[in-house]
Amino acid sequence: MLTERLEKMRDFTQQRGYKIYRKSISPSIRQICKKQHWNMPRRTAMLLKFMCETEDPIVFMDEKISFIRTNINIPEYYNSKDIKKEYHKKKYQFFEPFNNACLDWSLLLKRGLQGQLDEVHKLCNQSSVKSEKGYLDSVAIALEAVISLAKRYEIAATAVNNDYVAQNLKVVPRYGANTFAEALQSVRFVHSMLYMCNHAHMGLGRFDQYMYQYYKHDIEQGTITKHEAKELIEEFFISLNKDTDLYFGVQQGDNGQSLMLGGCKPEDGSSAINELTYMVLEVSRELKLIDPKINLRIDSNTPEDLLELGCELTKCGLGFPQYSNDEVVIPALVEQGYSLEDARDYVVAACWEFIIPGKSCEKVNLGAVNLPYAVDWAFEKSMMSLGGFSVDKFRKLISKNINKQLKDLISKRKIRLLPSPLATAFFPNALSHKKDISVDSKYNNLGIHGAGSANAADAIVAIKLVFEQDGIDGLKELLKAKKANFEGYDTLYSRLHDKMPKVGNAADVVDLELKFLFDCYAKEAENLSTPQQKIRAGSGSAMYYILLTDEDYKALEPKIQATADGRKKGEPLSTSLAPSHGVKVDGVLSVLKSYSVIDYSKIMNGGPITIELSPSIFNSDEGVKKLATLIKYFVKLGDQQLQLNVLDVSVLEDAIAHPEKHRNLIVRVWGWSGYFTELAPAYQQHVLNRHKYNL
Amino acid sequence: MALTGIIFDIKEFALNDGPGIRITIFMKGCPLRCLWCHNPEGLNSEPQINKKTHRMVGQECSVEDIVRKIVKFKDVFALSDGGVTFSGGEPALQSDFIIEVVKHLGDVHKNLDTSGYCDVSVFKRLLEVFDLIFFDLKLIDDDLHKKYTGVSNKKILENLKVLDESGVPYHIRIPLIPGITDTEKNLNDIISILLSLKNKPLRVDPLPYNILAGGKYPVYGMLFPFEDEKMQNNIELINQFKQNLLKYNIKVIGDEVKCLQKD
Numbered sequence: 002m003l004t005e006r007l008e009k010m011r012d013f014t015q016q017r018g019y020k021i022y023r024k025s026i027s028p029s030i031r032q033i034c035k036k037q038h039w040n041m042p043r044r045t046a047m048l049l050k051f052m053c054e055t056e057d058p059i060v061f062m063d064e065k066i067s068f069i070r071t072n073i074n075i076p077e078y079y080n081s082k083d084i085k086k087e088y089h090k091k092k093y094q095f096f097e098p099f100n101n102a103c104l105d106w107s108l109l110l111k112r113g114l115q116g117q118l119d120e121v122h123k124l125c126n127q128s129s130v131k132s133e134k135g136y137l138d139s140v141a142i143a144l145e146a147v148i149s150l151a152k153r154y155e156i157a158a159t160a161v162n163n164d165y166v167a168q169n170l171k172v173v174p175r176y177g178a179n180t181f182a183e184a185l186q187s188v189r190f191v192h193s194m195l196y197m198c199n200h201a202h203m204g205l206g207r208f209d210q211y212m213y214q215y216y217k218h219d220i221e222q223g224t225i226t227k228h229e230a231k232e233l234i235e236e237f238f239i240s241l242n243k244d245t246d247l248y249f250g251v252q253q254g255d256n257g258q259s260l261m262l263g264g265c266k267p268e269d270g271s272s273a274i275n276e277l278t279y280m281v282l283e284v285s286r287e288l289k290l291i292d293p294k295i296n297l298r299i300d301s302n303t304p305e306d307l308l309e310l311g312c313e314l315t316k317c318g319l320g321f322p323q324y325s326n327d328e329v330v331i332p333a334l335v336e337q338g339y340s341l342e343d344a345r346d347y348v349v350a351a352c353w354e355f356i357i358p359g360k361s362c363e364k365v366n367l368g369a370v371n372l373p374y375a376v377d378w379a380f381e382k383s384m385m386s387l388g389g390f391s392v393d394k395f396r397k398l399i400s401k402n403i404n405k406q407l408k409d410l411i412s413k414r415k416i417r418l419l420p421s422p423l424a425t426a427f428f429p430n431a432l433s434h435k436k437d438i439s440v441d442s443k444y445n446n447l448g449i450h451g452a453g454s455a456n457a458a459d460a461i462v463a464i465k466l467v468f469e470q471d472g473i474d475g476l477k478e479l480l481k482a483k484k485a486n487f488e489g490y491d492t493l494y495s496r497l498h499d500k501m502p503k504v505g506n507a508a509d510v511v512d513l514e515l516k517f518l519f520d521c522y523a524k525e526a527e528n529l530s531t532p533q534q535k536i537r538a539g540s541g542s543a544m545y546y547i548l549l550t551d552e553d554y555k556a557l558e559p560k561i562q563a564t565a566d567g568r569k570k571g572e573p574l575s576t577s578l579a580p581s582h583g584v585k586v587d588g589v590l591s592v593l594k595s596y597s598v599i600d601y602s603k604i605m606n607g608g609p610i611t612i613e614l615s616p617s618i619f620n621s622d623e624g625v626k627k628l629a630t631l632i633k634y635f636v637k638l639g640d641q642q643l644q645l646n647v648l649d650v651s652v653l654e655d656a657i658a659h660p661e662k663h664r665n666l667i668v669r670v671w672g673w674s675g676y677f678t679e680l681a682p683a684y685q686q687h688v689l690n691r692h693k694y695n696l
Numbered sequence: 697m698a699l700t701g702i703i704f705d706i707k708e709f710a711l712n713d714g715p716g717i718r719i720t721i722f723m724k725g726c727p728l729r730c731l732w733c734h735n736p737e738g739l740n741s742e743p744q745i746n747k748k749t750h751r752m753v754g755q756e757c758s759v760e761d762i763v764r765k766i767v768k769f770k771d772v773f774a775l776s777d778g779g780v781t782f783s784g785g786e787p788a789l790q791s792d793f794i795i796e797v798v799k800h801l802g803d804v805h806k807n808l809d810t811s812g813y814c815d816v817s818v819f820k821r822l823l824e825v826f827d828l829i830f831f832d833l834k835l836i837d838d839d840l841h842k843k844y845t846g847v848s849n850k851k852i853l854e855n856l857k858v859l860d861e862s863g864v865p866y867h868i869r870i871p872l873i874p875g876i877t878d879t880e881k882n883l884n885d886i887i888s889i890l891l892s893l894k895n896k897p898l899r900v901d902p903l904p905y906n907i908l909a910g911g912k913y914p915v916y917g918m919l920f921p922f923e924d925e926k927m928q929n930n931i932e933l934i935n936q937f938k939q940n941l942l943k944y945n946i947k948v949i950g951d952e953v954k955c956l957q958k959d
Contacts, residue, residue, distance in 0.1 A: 588709055588719070590719065621712050633775050634717070660748075
């Protein structure tokens with residue numbers, strides 16, 4: 002139960018009440034930067050300095066963790082001309098603000114900004130290289146800017162007699178934290194600063210790990226009760242929901258505030274689960290807020306009660322926790338060249354891509370391979386080839402096209418991340434090299450999504466079976482039908498759409514094609530990898546399941562028309578690892594089993610098996626327990642990542658309007674289950690209303 | 697000719713059909729015609745068309761097909777002491793088929809969800825191969841039973857005795873149909889029957905009436921003969937019934953019956 006104070010705070014935050022404190026000061030600071038011949042690291046530091054100086058510290062009398070952003074505009078501090086001048090024009094085609102990384106938060110808590118500032122001064126004195134000294138100056142400017150804003154916050158706290166916050170801010174973020182409350186305040190403050198200097202998708206890392214010693218200290222000293230600690234986490238989480246409308250993302254909420262729980266200790270691989278692991282899940286369940294996005298690392302030994310708590314959170318319908326299987330992820334990272342210790346410390350970037358906090362600065366979402374396109378292209382090419390279609394030729398051409406798509410992405414989408422002097426202070430390797438993390442990362446790989454895998458595998462099997470059953474004439478007909486978007490080909494369409502084997506039914510005939518597809522992808526990615534830069538093949542679709550079907554979307558990735566699996570033009574592709582839309586599969590066990598055929602030691606950029614559940618499964622007394630068992634099964638099968646979405650009213654409404662897309666939606670009522678789309682309208686409405694009532 | 701069965705659905709991750717993670721096989725065809733039946737597609741033994749999705753419902757399967765389908769999930773059953781449940785329709789109607797299937801399942805937990813309406817000899821053979829039985833009790837008055845289910849309950853009550861004496865663990869499931877099975881008289885009769893049993897069920901599951909039951913009828917071109925929107929269970933009576941069972945040391949599912957309200 003939330004206290005009244007926190008409940009008010011949550012409501013205030015959800016209603017974005019803090020907006021009244023906002024202002025917009027955005028004079029271009031680009032001219033000054035230009036005049037001073039400042040490089041990008043310096044400009045970024047100066048931007049942060051400007052942003053800190055224009056902030057009005059707002060401290061509420063009854064809060065325990067402070068910071069909200071008041072200046073909402075990030076002024077122009079460079080333009081494309083400046084960048085091109087500074088960086089080799091030919092080497093990069095795109096420039097992106099620093100994103101998708103996770104700081105070494107434990108370092109902040111241990112040493113504070115001042116500790117790293119001292120380090121910067123030391124390094125500066127040791128160096129005689131002008132560019133290094135210049136860079137380190139930028140880091141110092143960034144750290145000092147934050148220290149100075151924190152000081153002003155401390156004064157503001159004193160002014161409203163909030164001694165609690167004032168005392169904490171006297172210590173953090175400037176110095177290392179001593180208490181749990183200080184640690185939380187420190188992370189909240191510095192994490193916000195990253196967004197203030199135009200960064201995006203900055204992770205919150207392994208919260209239960211870097212926070213634990215402070216929690217334990219306070220509990221042992223008797224300065225805090227468990228209940229108070231929980232309240233502090235609640236307040237910390239509420240604070241993470243402030244300002245988020247200012248954060249860059251594809252959609253509102255896509256802000257990268259991912260938080261990782263559980264897993265193992267980097268040094269020896271023993272379980273890292275502690276009291277905070279549980280507490281965070283409980284807090285997230287009570288708050289029901291979109292941030293932070295919870296991820297839970299699990300393995301065969303994860304305690305039952307933790308899994309059940311995860312399921313309780315799933316039940317809330319927030320779409321998290323997202324589970325990842327350490328037994329699969331860690332060896333995969335090691336195989337790609339990550340040290341075992343680093344691999345054991347993994348977190349996820351904004352969505353699901355595995356990265357190492359304080360070490361990785363990787364482009365984990367460079368783009369997507371359009372897998373259905375590769376199949377489609379290979380089909381058409383093999384039909385036109387000398388000697389005609391053969392399955393063998395068809396397969397080879399699929400691989401060839403995946404290779405081409407990868408090459409295009411790698412060579413034509415060269416992205417340079419813009420520097421981050423502030424973040425670099427908490428990437429110890431880069432700092433010790435006196436270089437920005439954007440150019441001196443221990444791991445510097447490229448991650449590429451693999452979109453539409455279910456449609457692609459379904460299409461392969463459809464083409465193969467039509468060939469087997471009707472020979473080359475059948476394939477010619479299929480080609481024509483596909484070109485006509487199946488108009489006038491009703492019989493063939495329904496054969497392809499309804500009668501062919503589909504991914505998700507644990508049927509070898511099609512699952513092996515899924516495996517083949519990902520094996521091709523992995524092989525081509527491996528071929529294009531270099532010792533310095535691996536190509537990480539992924540199974541995620543991200544927004545590409547829509548974008549790749551949209552002709553108006555202009556990008557490198559090829560667009561896809563109608564496909565041989567009976568998917569019409571414009572219809573979305575399958576989501577990450579999920580059966581194609583409108584396919585009625587046998588059930589969740591089959592889906593988990595189907596996806597266990599993928600070699601996740603090579604398909605390792607993340608991208609979860611995505612399963613939509615009806616909230617009614619929780620009507621059974623044993624729903625949570627049985628769902629926890631299902632997750633154990635996921636681990637046992639050697640699957641990689643899992644997202645369980647409990648369906649909400651809007652999905653049910655969509656199911657009424659477009660039943661063909663929601664064939665698998667199951668509603669459990671009393672002693673029986675029915676497919677939602679098979680119920681008569683009056684009853685659908687009834688279920689819908691009940692769900693409304695449940696919400 | 698090899699043995700085949702007709703099934704109309706397979707449900708994975710069935711939550712209310714027995715212990716652990718289960719898959720439930722729905723066998724097509726039923727000798728009963730309960731007015732409130734919620735699986736009308738399971739009544740007829742022949743495959744039929746779902747008028748809404750235009751898909752064929754009811755598929756002829758070989759023993760091998762079904763065994764393969766079940767054994768595929770052995771891993772998950774082992775994790776949870778789960779297994780397979782045969783439901784329907786009335787699975788006993790295809791007893792040769794399911795017995796043959798079950799023989800090939802090894803230590804997978806096997807549950808039979810039955811109306812109990814079959815010949816005693818058939819029922820005994822089923823009891824030999826199943827680990828748990830969900831046994832329906834609807835109406836004790838035979839005239840009413842005939843009226844609402846189309847058949848006499850004689851065989852059912854006889855089989856209940858056989859079941860109780862067999863030592864195979866079982867649950868009693870009671871569909872609580874307002875004004876029909878949830879009457880004071882019928883519930884008392886059920887208690888008397890239960891008290892006359894030697895071994896008693898593991899548990900009694902009174903299943904509250906759900907208005908949604910009729911939703912599937914139109915899509916199979918059938919009329920729901922039992923549509924009364926005002927129908928509701930007599931909650932007081934049902935709670936009293938549960939209290940009584942507890943008094944006699946018979947375990948009951950759920951603490952309190954909550955009736956599903958129409959909005």
